[in-house]
Amino acid sequence: MRVRRLEPVELEWANARYREVDFLPSSAADFIAVAEDAAGERLGLGRLAAVGAGSGELGGMVVLPAFRGQGVAEALVGYLTAHSPYAALFCLPFTHLEGFYRRHGFAAVPVGVAIPDPVAAKLRWCREHYPQSVSLLLRCTGKAASAP
Numbered sequence: 001m002r003v004r005r006l007e008p009v010e011l012e013w014a015n016a017r018y019r020e021v022d023f024l025p026s027s028a029a030d031f032i033a034v035a036e037d038a039a040g041e042r043l044g045l046g047r048l049a050a051v052g053a054g055s056g057e058l059g060g061m062v063v064l065p066a067f068r069g070q071g072v073a074e075a076l077v078g079y080l081t082a083h084s085p086y087a088a089l090f091c092l093p094f095t096h097l098e099g100f101y102r103r104h105g106f107a108a109v110p111v112g113v114a115i116p117d118p119v120a121a122k123l124r125w126c127r128e129h130y131p132q133s134v135s136l137l138l139r140c141t142g143k144a145a146s147a148p
Contacts, residue, residue: 001043001072003079006032014045017062022130024122026060033079035063035072043067046076048084052116056086058140077104081140089140090119092126095133106138113139 006014014032015025026032031048044063048056063072093101126134
């Protein structure tokens with residue numbers, strides 16, 4: 001498996017996958033990663049989106065059903081955090097995925113930390129839109145959230 005940055009001509013493919021799982025679409029400004037097998041078949045994708053000065057949001061994690069349980073999400077999150085230009089990354093996972101993101105360096109946002117308006121707005125939207133619980137707001141800072 002390899003993970004690479006999605007090419008601009010592939011944006012419609014990415015947004016079609018997001019429509020299939022009822023996620024918000026990506027824009028050309030987002031840093032989108034795609035995992036693929038040795039034959040070039042796409043296995044899943046994820047993204048980083050700017051949300052404020054020095055802050056981004058890790059999200060849009062989708063692993064195609066046939067490839068779940070094969071480490072695709074692990075590879076995508078590892079790639080995105082390693083290539084992130086942001087000093088801090090926020091993440092709004094479904095509650096049942098908390099452990100997964102904590103293994104990647106995310107933790108509850110400390111009291112008193114300013115939450116960028118786009119993140120707060122998306123959290124409200126997620127809580128109203130999805131039947132699954134999205135009660136968490138996680139953040140990752142430091143080496144795991146910035147490019148080498």
